[in-house]
Amino acid sequence: MVIGWYIHHHGYGHVARFLAVQPHLRCPVVAFSSMARPDELDPAVDWVRLPTDADVVEGPDGESHDPRDADPTARGHLHWAPHDHPGHRARLARIAAVASERDLRAFVVDVSAEVVAFARLLGLRTVAVTQPGTRTDAPHALAYALADRIVAPWAHGAVPRAGLSAHGDRAVWTGGVSRYEGRARTERSAKRSVLFLGRVLEPEVRAHATAEFSARGWVVRAVGHDDASRVDDPWPLITGSTVVVSAAGQNSVADLAAAGARAVVIAQDRPFDEQHHTAEALERWGLARRAEQGVGAADLVALVERAAEDAPDWSRWQVAGAARRLAEAVEAVLP
Structure with missing residues (x-):
């Protein structure tokens, strides 16, 4: 059949x-x-x-x-x-x-x-x-x-x-x-690092946040926000970062769950408010911090620093x- x-x-x-x-x-x-x-x-x-x-x-x-x-x-x-x-x-x-x-x-x-x-x-x-x-x-x-x-x-x-x-x-x-289910995770570096994953921030906000994180001693990486920044395999970056800033799409969230990531999710506008519903669920279950789509650099930095202390139980997402x-x-x- x-x-x-x-x-x-x-x-x-x-x-x-x-x-x-x-x-x-x-x-x-x-x-x-x-x-x-x-x-x-x-x-x-x-x-x-x-x-x-x-x-x-x-x-x-x-x-x-x-x-x-x-x-x-x-x-x-x-x-x-x-x-x-x-x-x-x-x-x-x-x-x-x-x-x-x-x-x-x-x-x-x-x-x-x-x-x-x-x-x-x-x-x-x-x-x-x-x-x-x-x-x-x-x-x-x-x-x-x-x-x-x-x-x-x-x-x-x-x-x-x-x-x-x-x-x-x-x-x-x-x-x-998640396409990464069961894959070994990269060990997180002792130095604090944040990964901006995908097109989740306006370029100006990303630049200001990068400058502020760098001033606070964070390593900043950004992938997938344009053609030049695409990577074939973001898994090592997702698992190796202290905090990941990501959209709240179904695959993105499943990948965060597979990685056991500390995360800040920014719901993107999609038909039927799909990502907003998902982001609310993640916040309610204590799996990720939620930021509004128009979040400013200072507020984002504060959220990421709080997320760095989180211990989300991603097993609840049943990946x-x-x-x-x-x-x-x-x-x-x-x-």
């Missing part, structure tokens, strides 16, 4: 989750995404590159047509299904064709309400990966109602989700899924075994 897996193309989090779970799957899997195939993916996994469906296209009249102006939400019933977009039509046709050619039996969707509905209409056993936030709108309600299983990749009870309350018999909380549990939840829907 073959499983299909749809990977949303925004950011790296969805593909990172797939890369963490795929080795635990006992069945063959075909991945679908608009993203390029990851270099580190197992060569045995088929990767189907889907056309994009959000670009401006030229119509038969020679005029440019923006899909945002083509009733993409179907009057609020969907998130994205624009009229007359060839890429949107082609990507769904490609999914249907491969589902038939490969005789897919189950389909994991991370994430898209429309693809959940489409997969279920194809008669596939459908697993919807969900995220934190206020997801009680009509498209999410439809996806949850149709899915054979709903997977929440965070610790049960951490982030309240009213939208899942009616589907408790089909919802599975796996704990946070250990989470990727395996997600794989088991997926394979449990198979006939």
Whole structure:
């Protein structure tokens, strides 16, 4: 039996989750995404590159047509299904064709309400990966109602989700899924150090905070805030730093949990307030300090210095075994 897996193309989090779970799957899997195939993916996994469906296209009249102006939400019933977009039509046709050619039996969707509905209409056993936030709108309600299983990749009870309350018999909380689960940690240096991870600070704030930390004897590192600062493997920096300043996305938080990091999280604005809900949960459970998105340099330095004395119990985020549990939840829907 073959499983299909749809990977949303925004950011790296969805593909990172797939890369963490795929080795635990006992069945063959075909991945679908608009993203390029990851270099580190197992060569045995088929990767189907889907056309994009959000670009401006030229119509038969020679005029440019923006899909945002083509009733993409179907009057609020969907998130994205624009009229007359060839890429949107082609990507769904490609999914249907491969589902038939490969005789897919189950389909994991991370994430898209429309693809959940489409997969279920194809008669596939459908697993919807969900995220934190206020997801009680009509498209999410439809996806949850149709899915054979709903997977929440965070610790049960951490982030309240009213939208899942009616589907408790089909919802599975796996704990946070990290690509670093089980990897040895780098020993922290005796000298205090802070890591700015990703695009969490405005350049001016980062520069002022760096100067203030340096004046206080801290070593400051910053990675991932632009193309030049990207690193292939941030794990040694995450585990070796006294405090990590990070966004509050699901993969970032799972990586912090795997590292046992002392952290300050800055929730980024995302649809449905996903990161704000997660940051509040981390603060409530005593796992990380929370800063507002517009935090100033002085306030950030004070938060980091307090976080350096914390002893968070990251085992509560249940990263250990989470990727395996997600794989088991997926394979449990198979006939």
